Amino acid sequence: xxxxxxxxxxxxxxxxxxxxxxxxxxxxxxxxxxxxxxxxxxxxxxxxxxxxxxxxxxxxxxxxxxxxxxxxxxxxxxxxxxxxxxxxxxxxxxxxxxxxxxxxxxxxxxxxxxxxxxxxxxxxxxxxxxxxxxxxxxxxxxxxxxxxxxxxxxxxxxxxxxxxxxxxxxxxxxxxxxxxxxxxxxxxxxxxxxxxxxxxxxxxxxxxxxxxxxxxxxxxxxxxxxxxxxxxxxxxxxxxxx
Amino acid sequence: xxxxxxxxxxxxxxxxxxxxxxxxxxxxxxxxxxxxxxxxxxxxxxxxxxxxxxxxxxxxxxxxxxxxxxxxxxxxxxxxxxxxxxxxxxxxxxxxxxxxxxxxxxxxxxxxxxxxxxxxxxxxxxxxxxxxxxxxxxxxxxxxxxxxxxxxxxxxxxxxxxxxxxxxxxxxxxxxxxxxxxxxxxxxxxxxxxxxxxxxxxxxxxxxxxxxxxxxxxxxxxxxxxxxxxxxxxxxxxxxxx
Numbered sequence: 001x002x003x004x005x006x007x008x009x010x011x012x013x014x015x016x017x018x019x020x021x022x023x024x025x026x027x028x029x030x031x032x033x034x035x036x037x038x039x040x041x042x043x044x045x046x047x048x049x050x051x052x053x054x055x056x057x058x059x060x061x062x063x064x065x066x067x068x069x070x071x072x073x074x075x076x077x078x079x080x081x082x083x084x085x086x087x088x089x090x091x092x093x094x095x096x097x098x099x100x101x102x103x104x105x106x107x108x109x110x111x112x113x114x115x116x117x118x119x120x121x122x123x124x125x126x127x128x129x130x131x132x133x134x135x136x137x138x139x140x141x142x143x144x145x146x147x148x149x150x151x152x153x154x155x156x157x158x159x160x161x162x163x164x165x166x167x168x169x170x171x172x173x174x175x176x177x178x179x180x181x182x183x184x185x186x187x188x189x190x191x192x193x194x195x196x197x198x199x200x201x202x203x204x205x206x207x208x209x210x211x212x213x214x215x216x217x218x219x220x221x222x223x224x225x226x227x228x229x230x231x232x233x234x235x236x237x238x239x240x241x242x
Numbered sequence: 243x244x245x246x247x248x249x250x251x252x253x254x255x256x257x258x259x260x261x262x263x264x265x266x267x268x269x270x271x272x273x274x275x276x277x278x279x280x281x282x283x284x285x286x287x288x289x290x291x292x293x294x295x296x297x298x299x300x301x302x303x304x305x306x307x308x309x310x311x312x313x314x315x316x317x318x319x320x321x322x323x324x325x326x327x328x329x330x331x332x333x334x335x336x337x338x339x340x341x342x343x344x345x346x347x348x349x350x351x352x353x354x355x356x357x358x359x360x361x362x363x364x365x366x367x368x369x370x371x372x373x374x375x376x377x378x379x380x381x382x383x384x385x386x387x388x389x390x391x392x393x394x395x396x397x398x399x400x401x402x403x404x405x406x407x408x409x410x411x412x413x414x415x416x417x418x419x420x421x422x423x424x425x426x427x428x429x430x431x432x433x434x435x436x437x438x439x440x441x442x443x444x445x446x447x448x449x450x451x452x453x454x455x456x457x458x459x460x461x462x463x464x465x466x467x468x469x470x471x472x473x474x475x476x477x478x479x480x481x482x483x484x
Contacts, residue, residue: 191448191457202444205459206433212468215433215459217447226454228481232474239470 001127012061019127022120023078024071025049026128027057031065034135036241037128039121039161040070041143041151047077056142056230064238067134071124073150074116085113103200107173110149114177117150118157125160138241142233144168144188145195145222152204156180163240165233168193168222170200171207178207185210186236188225189217196222243369254303261369264362265320266313267291268370269299273307276377278483279370281363281403282312283385283393289319298384298472306480309376313366315392316358327355345442349415352391356419359392360399367402380483384475386410386430387437387464394446398422405482407475410435410464412442413449420449427452428478430467431459438464 005016008030015026025048029035038060042050048070057068075082092105129136141164143151148169155164156177164181167188171178185208189201205215214236218226247258250272257268267290271277280302284292290312299310317324334347371378383406385393390411397406398419406423409430413420427450431443447457456478460468 189457211461213461214468214470215431215457217457217459219453219455226456228456231477235473 001130010058010062012058013133019071019124021079022071022124023048024069024124026131026134027061027068028133029061029065029067032133034137035065035067035133036137036140036237037067037069037125037134038140038142038237038241039125039154040068041117041121041141041147041154042070042073042076043144044146045076046146048072049077056233059230059234060237063234064242066140066237066241067128069124069128071120073146074113085109088112103170103172103197106149107170110146110173111153114150114153118154121154122158125158129160138162140164140237140241141166142237144225149173152181153177155183155185163237165236167216168196168201168225169204170196171203172200174204175207178204179209181208182210184212184236184240185214186233187213187215188229189215190222190224191217191219193222243372252300252304254300255375261313261366263321264313264366265290266311266366268373268376269303269310270375271303271307271309274375276379277307277309277375278379278382278479279309279311279367279376280382280384280479280483281367281396282310283359283363283383283389283396284312284315284318285386286388287318288388290314291319298475301472301476302479305476306484308382308479308483309370311366311370313362315388316355327351330354345412345414345439348391349412352388352415353395356392356395360396363396364400367400371402380404382406382479382483383408384479386467391415394423395419397425397427405479407478409458410438410443410467411446412438413445414442416446417449420446421451423450424452426454426478426482427456428475429455429457430471431457432464432466433459433461435464 001019003015003017007014013028017024060066060068072079075085096102128134139160141155141161145168148166152174155161163184165186187205243261245257245259249256255270259266302308302310314321317327370376381402383403387410390408394416397403405426407428429447
């Protein structure tokens with residue numbers, strides 16, 4: 001793990017790093033000591049420092065005292081294009097143009113990417129938890145949209161994760177892995193999501209094997225999660241990791 | 243309005259009252275002055291001082307400084323049996339025994355009772371808001387199960403209500419009135435509700451005309467709303483009435 005920059009503002013330290021060829025960012029309070037860690041997965045077409053990631057990460061740090069890490073998904077952010085992924089995306093677009101349904105193609109594609117990101121993210125957890133200002137505290141996961149599609153198999157595979165906020169994803173992509181998720185989950189649904197059919201969202205919530213899971217649905221389109229849900233997310237993680 | 247008893251414990255004053263032939267209870271902080279008021283509607287077979295009502299009311303008073311009122315629904319609690327309601331209940335039971343569906347019968351019955359309770363509850367609001375230790379502050383409504391079936395038409399009819407927590411109710415009983423509800427609503431669904439079919443619950447949430455409405459669904463049967471939802475209810479009312 002190699003740190004490439006460090007800045008600090010309003011009590012939040014931000015360190016950019018690379019782990020092998022994975023570019024990442026770590027936000028922490030300006031204090032040493034073991035603390036809970038949230039790993040955040042960004043959305044499709046976004047990156048580790050997308051505004052929605054940074055805004056949430058800063059609040060996890062300042063209001064909960066947690067550490068937060070995010071990394072670029074392959075072919076996103078500071079990572080190079082991936083020829084195989086590009087080829088599949090082009091093929092999928094051609095199939096959709098020819099009348100194929102988009103959702104099953106996205107589901108297959110996310111499953112393929114998850115086979116790469118699950119071990120990558122586990123390696124990031126290993127490395128970050130060895131740092132003195134993070135340590136081996138409880139781990140949470142936050143991810144919606146692509147961050148849900150990649151997050152469900154990650155949470156299912158990684159026993160260090162004790163609680164997860166997921167959402168804006170459907171059963172087609174994630175139901176199989178969801179049946180292996182047993183930790184508490186807060187699951188976000190946008191009632192008028194133009195990308196994920198409502199029944200698909202509800203079916204993914206249904207598929208989670210967690211004894212404690214809570215679905216929060218709000219009116220609005222895919223990207224319109226209301227502000228007050230972040231307050232709820234903070235309390236959810238504080239309750240389960242704090 | 244006639245007060246019949248007053249007690250006080252842990253900073254919460256409890257006054258029993260009657261308004262005409264409606265028996266009610268009012269909980270307030272031990273301070274004078276105008277404050278938000280929550281009207282609570284109890285569940286079927288319950289009464290104004292059911293444990294679930296009292297526990298929530300005390301937290302609304304102690305944590306938010308609100309006043310809280312609850313009254314017995316006709317044929318519940320300290321109110322006499324009602325011959326017409328009894329006759330309908332007996333007839334409905336006979337129909338169900340003969341193979342009729344229960345849900346439409348309950349829906350019709352709740353609509354009938356609501357024609358009595360909506361004006362009763364509005365009269366209670368009038369009277370309680372004239373009290374020096376309550377005053378004409380913003381009003382919220384809380385009710386699930388029967389308290390949702392009677393609450394939806396009440397919230398639709400009463401412009402003083404600025405926010406409502408509803409749930410454990412279905413579209414069959416309440417969709418028509420729900421289309422006239424425009425205030426923020428937090429709507430509780432039990433994912434494995436043995437009394438309200440899941441699709442009916444989701445359809446009632448869908449029918450609410452409110453621009454801000456948030457659905458919270460949790461695993462478990464009808465009566466098993468998790469503890470943490472009360473924390474959420476407190477924050478919801480604090481946000482909209484505080």
